Amino acid sequence: xxxxxxxxxxxxxxxxxxxxxxxxxxxxxxxxxxxxxxxxxxxxxxxxxxxxxxxxxxxxxxxxxxxxxxxxxxxxxxxxxxxxxxxxxxxxxxxxxxxxxxxxxxxxxxxxxxxxxxxxxxxxxxxxxxxxxxxxxxxxxxxxxxxxxxxxxxxxxxxxxxxxxxxxxxxxxxxxxxxxxxxxxxxxxxxxxxxxxxxxxxxxxxxxxxxxxxxxxxxxxxxxxxxxxxxxxxxxxxxxxxxxxxxxxxxxxxxxxxxxxxxxxxxxxxxxxxxxxxxxxxxxxxxxxxxxxxxxxxxxxxxxxxxxxxxxxxxxxxxxxxxxxxxxxxxxxxxxxxxxxxxxxxxxxxxxxxxxxxxxxxxxxxxxxxxxxxxxxxxxxxxxxxxxxxxxxxxxxxxxxxxxxxxxxxxxxxxxxxxxxxxx
Amino acid sequence: xxxxxxxxxxxxxxxxxxxxxxxxxxxxxxxxxxxxxxxxxxxxxxxxxxxxxxxxxxxxxxxxxxxxxxxxxxxxxxxxxxxxxxxxxxxxxxxxxxxxxxxxxxxxxxxxxxxxxxxxxxxxxxxxxxxxxxxxxxxxxxxxxxxxxxxxxxxxxxxxxxxxxxxxxxxxxxxxxxxxxxxxxxxxxxxxxxxxxxxxxxxxxxxxxxxxxxxxxxxxxxxxxxxxxxxxxxxxxxxxxxxxxxxxxxxxxxxxxxxxxxxxxxxxxxxxxxxxxxxxxxxxxxxxxxxxxxxxxxxxxxxxxxxxxxxxxxxxxxxxxxxxxxxxxxx
Numbered sequence: 001x002x003x004x005x006x007x008x009x010x011x012x013x014x015x016x017x018x019x020x021x022x023x024x025x026x027x028x029x030x031x032x033x034x035x036x037x038x039x040x041x042x043x044x045x046x047x048x049x050x051x052x053x054x055x056x057x058x059x060x061x062x063x064x065x066x067x068x069x070x071x072x073x074x075x076x077x078x079x080x081x082x083x084x085x086x087x088x089x090x091x092x093x094x095x096x097x098x099x100x101x102x103x104x105x106x107x108x109x110x111x112x113x114x115x116x117x118x119x120x121x122x123x124x125x126x127x128x129x130x131x132x133x134x135x136x137x138x139x140x141x142x143x144x145x146x147x148x149x150x151x152x153x154x155x156x157x158x159x160x161x162x163x164x165x166x167x168x169x170x171x172x173x174x175x176x177x178x179x180x181x182x183x184x185x186x187x188x189x190x191x192x193x194x195x196x197x198x199x200x201x202x203x204x205x206x207x208x209x210x211x212x213x214x215x216x217x218x219x220x221x222x223x224x225x226x227x228x229x230x231x232x233x234x235x236x237x238x239x240x241x242x243x244x245x246x247x248x249x250x251x252x253x254x255x256x257x258x259x260x261x262x263x264x265x266x267x268x269x270x271x272x273x274x275x276x277x278x279x280x281x282x283x284x285x286x287x288x289x290x291x292x293x294x295x296x297x298x299x300x301x302x303x304x305x306x307x308x309x310x311x312x313x314x315x316x317x318x319x320x321x322x323x324x325x326x327x328x329x330x331x332x333x334x335x336x337x338x339x340x341x342x343x344x345x346x347x348x349x350x351x352x353x354x355x356x357x358x359x360x361x362x363x364x365x366x367x368x369x370x371x372x373x374x375x376x377x378x379x380x381x382x383x384x385x386x387x388x389x390x391x392x393x394x395x396x397x398x399x400x401x402x403x404x405x406x407x408x409x410x411x412x413x414x415x416x417x418x419x420x421x422x423x424x
Numbered sequence: 425x426x427x428x429x430x431x432x433x434x435x436x437x438x439x440x441x442x443x444x445x446x447x448x449x450x451x452x453x454x455x456x457x458x459x460x461x462x463x464x465x466x467x468x469x470x471x472x473x474x475x476x477x478x479x480x481x482x483x484x485x486x487x488x489x490x491x492x493x494x495x496x497x498x499x500x501x502x503x504x505x506x507x508x509x510x511x512x513x514x515x516x517x518x519x520x521x522x523x524x525x526x527x528x529x530x531x532x533x534x535x536x537x538x539x540x541x542x543x544x545x546x547x548x549x550x551x552x553x554x555x556x557x558x559x560x561x562x563x564x565x566x567x568x569x570x571x572x573x574x575x576x577x578x579x580x581x582x583x584x585x586x587x588x589x590x591x592x593x594x595x596x597x598x599x600x601x602x603x604x605x606x607x608x609x610x611x612x613x614x615x616x617x618x619x620x621x622x623x624x625x626x627x628x629x630x631x632x633x634x635x636x637x638x639x640x641x642x643x644x645x646x647x648x649x650x651x652x653x654x655x656x657x658x659x660x661x662x663x664x665x666x667x668x669x670x671x672x673x674x675x676x677x678x679x680x681x682x683x684x685x686x687x688x689x690x691x692x693x694x695x696x697x698x699x700x701x702x703x704x705x706x707x708x709x710x711x712x713x714x715x716x717x718x719x720x721x722x723x724x725x726x727x728x729x730x731x732x733x734x735x736x737x738x739x740x741x742x743x744x745x746x747x748x749x750x751x752x753x754x755x
Contacts, residue, residue: 080709083494083709083712086495087494087495087714089495089496089497102712105493105495105712106495108495109495109496111495193604193692193693194604194689194690194692194693195690196692248581248582248601249580249581249582249601249602249603249604249605250604251601251604251605251606251692251693251694252576252579252581252601252602252603252604252605252609252689252692252693253604254576257576258577259577259580259581259582259583269582389712390710390711390712391707391711391712391713394706394710394711395711398695401692401693401694402694402695405606405693405694407606407694423491423510423713423716
């Protein structure tokens, strides 16, 4: 009884949502006076939200017959809303994408436009590493506006208190430092166990260092993760987890809530976290700004591993264009990708440059650390929960969480990921 | 006393045999016309019911036979019952079944008796009775999401209310990480569920209790029954129908539990508090395996349906006679 009511409500809500989102295409008649572009982005807070708003208004001023309708959503809300809409066969004209496996599914469902020809005249101005995430089978399906990487953000005074003079370079040094921090009475690492994705960075980075980038790619294609190198990566994660380096109750901790991972770091309750370029901004938002006390070091190398210490795990942000979008949507992407306009987004300090020659615009002390490390990167791996098909990516997150919690062994982790890959 | 009970039952149950037989003799044509009228009046509701209730159920059943990532209008990759074989080999789903059973058991054995006890207390004449009723019912009015966010703060391991209170009364030893320990998370979840829903069952029992005429309990008292005997042999049997519907709602609610778990724990840590609905959401909206998620929803639906029909047929038979079990024949 109650079940039916619930599904009824769900369907009604979906219908409303669809009715609300379908508007853009219907009005998009080039001959008439106004073309509306639906733009969904996830920069719903300062400092980026006003910049996007301003750019949209300027584009409208230059193109009087175009209206840009902005929907700014929080990350998870965006994913949920986009899922509902795309599963009905429609997509907004311009929307946030991370590339990888999700984008691949959208391509197969004919939801997004092949932009290769449309942007060929100016795609050369974009950084190839940033663009690569949105390319598949030699075609381009998205335009990047941000790129970044994951690494250890650390609290310098807490490291000093534990007698650590320089950030660790190898895994052995890293493990030693964790022991030193524990001995000094400091929680070495903040981790959001409830959110799962922050934990998957550890396994992924170790897999990159031990097995190498090509092995990760090949494993997904062959649907086979049951290899000694991936098991070794799991053993290293277990070695770390066995030291109990995480804050109290980390399995129930979220990432950006008041008692979550970011706040634990910002409040100086833990010495480091493995996190992406947005870390300082979220710390500021949920707790305090550590300022110059916050340092950054890349994930340590593993002795004897096949991967180099300069290979970076990360991802960025880009925009895809809906299959039925008006041509002005691509014009708008060109507009926000000019060096002048990229500079304005980069100057906010929360976005990394993807247009060549804008690197100098990075002023923020923390953002600069990322820019330097990215410039030195010799290889790039997209987050596994984006790069792989969604089911496989989520399984990596799930299994690594179980590994860290001690309920699964490194062998069971690779078995579970393989089993899921085979269901795709 | 016994006679009063029988009479009150009779009051609910329409006497058998009377009613429809009278209309049956009125010939064929008026009956057809009557049916047409009924159908015409039913049509709008029927269309809505089919579109919003029946169609989604059928669609879920259909999709559960396919391997489908949810894109496109209808699935095409038919795989028969593979989703279901995979489902019953999935340790997370089997865990969901066990955890669902545990929640039902705890709800029926602990939460409902608690609600009953408080309802009986609040039925006494006492100062501030209305205020207490309001206080105990208030959590039910709150949305699940707000309750969830509230209790993530209460159970926070660092500076949560629960641990602070325990420390204050000198029970530091009981302080725990509540939601972040696989071994305790289900009990923490159950505490929140009880806090959230017992008020609803309390109100049901209160209403049931107040419909029992005072003459009955007075008569028992005059006959020399003490207050426990009055409760055990008079009030409780007369509350039967209310208790049966309360158990029914409680079980169905536990089978479909989603919002509270999602906000409190997201099903974790490491699946230790995951319910069927959470697993379904994970596969449908995060892993894009809509066919598999549909299979989960179908199993959930069948469990609910079998329970609902079985329970109504065997347990609530007398309470709802004429509504479901006695369809065509009722007045």
